[in-house]
Amino acid sequence: MVGFRVLAGALLSALLWINDAAAQDYGAAVYNAVQAAADQECLAGKLGAADFTAGDAGTPAKTAVIKYWSAARSADNVRIADLFQSNGKAVWxxxxxxxxxxxxTVTDPFARAAGAALVEDPVALIHAKRGQTARGLWQVRDQSGASIGHYLVDFRRGSDWRPQRMELLPPGAPxxxxxxxxYMPGDIEASKDFITDAEISKMKKRATLVATCMSGSDCGRKWARAQAWVTENSFYPLVRTTDDVLLTTSPGDGSLWVAYVVALDPPATDGRQNIRLRAWCRNFLxxxxxxxxxxxxxxxxxxxxEPQTENRP
Structure with a gap:
């Protein structure tokens, strides 16, 4: 009887472990899908300016730059190890x-200039939406108030917010x-140019015929309507708009929201042109x-x- 109880207990424990493992796998899958959708939403440029702020980097980043300025202003050949991130990759x-x-050690020409002053409030400071980094821009002025340069500073959060990279931009520099x-500066713009012409060609071939038009004003009118419709109804923004293709960014893994490719075929001998559509997501529904x-x-x-009431989340 004792042996049976031990065996039953072991089987129950095994079943509970399997269920826990399955639940953990499911939870991880859901979490990954949510994260992928959030990544795609960010990289697709769907977030507004209000979604990007200095966040918790605001005060410590400003303090770090002021502390650097004070040290750099005091002398030539200043050691900056304690002022930057200590991961071995921080650079001035x-x-x-x-x-x-x-x-x-560094000798900062801005800080060592006679009468120079750091404008302590940044020109701009943005916290990464999906990571623990931030980027800011500070201006340095002379006694007359004219700009003598800028600091472009990338921050990383370790034990606290400190510069990971600081670049001095002299007068006249862009x-x-x-x-x-x-995640990193420029990634939203880069994602819009990621899809190659070859990939677009493959997408166009997979599009389904939805309408025809006659070359000229008829096709021009319908193509304008196509662009207006995709702009209004797509969760994802248009990243390619030409005379023969409309393309949104692609959906992330697990995404419910529909992405689009619209293609206008070359005219046939009778002047007719086909308008084809590919619409897809990365989910069962x-x-x-x-x-x-x-x-x-x-x-x-x-x-x-017809009304399309489910076009946006």
Whole structure:
């Protein structure tokens, strides 16, 4: 009897372990899908300016730059190891050279200029939407208030917020816009150019015929309607708009929301052109359904669109 109880207990424990493991796997899958959708939403440029702020980097980043300025203003050949991140990769760039913060010393021409003053409030400061980094821009002025340069500073959060990279931008040098980003500066813009012409060609071939038009004003009118419809109804933004293709960013893994490719074929001998649509998501169910998308898109090309109430989350 004791042996049976032990065996039953072992079997129950095994079943519970299997269920726990399955639950953990399911939870991980759901979490990964949510994260992928959030990544795609960010990289697709769907977030507004209000979604990108200095966040918790605001005060410590400003404090770190002021602390650096105070040290750099005091002397030449200042050691900056304690002022930058200690991961061994932090770098200071100025005077045409790059100096590793962990082992180098710097002489800052801005800070050492007579009468120079740091404008303590940044021109711009943005916290990464999907990571523990931030980018900021600070201005340095002379006694008359004229700009003598800028600091472009990338921060990383370790035990606290400190510079990972600082670049001195002298007068006349291009001053970059500090734009919103997801993980690293420029990643939103780069994602829009990621799809190659060869990939677009493959997508166009997989598109389904939804309408025809006559070359000229008829096709021009329907193509304008197609672009307006995709712009209005797509969760993802258009990243390619030409005379023969409309393309949104692709959906992330697990995404319910529909992405689009619209293709206008070259004219046939009788002047007819085909308008084809590929609509897809990365889930078992799409929002809205692909059938609804095709019907509404075809109606829109004829100027009689049915309501599409599930087009956006």
């Amino acid at each position: 760039i100025g005077n045409g050279v790059a100096v590793l913060a962990r082992s180098g 001053v970059p816009d500090v734009k919103p980003y997801c 799409c929002v809205p359904s692909i059938g609804t998308v095709r019907r509404n898109f075809a109606s829109a090309l004829e100027g009689a669109e």
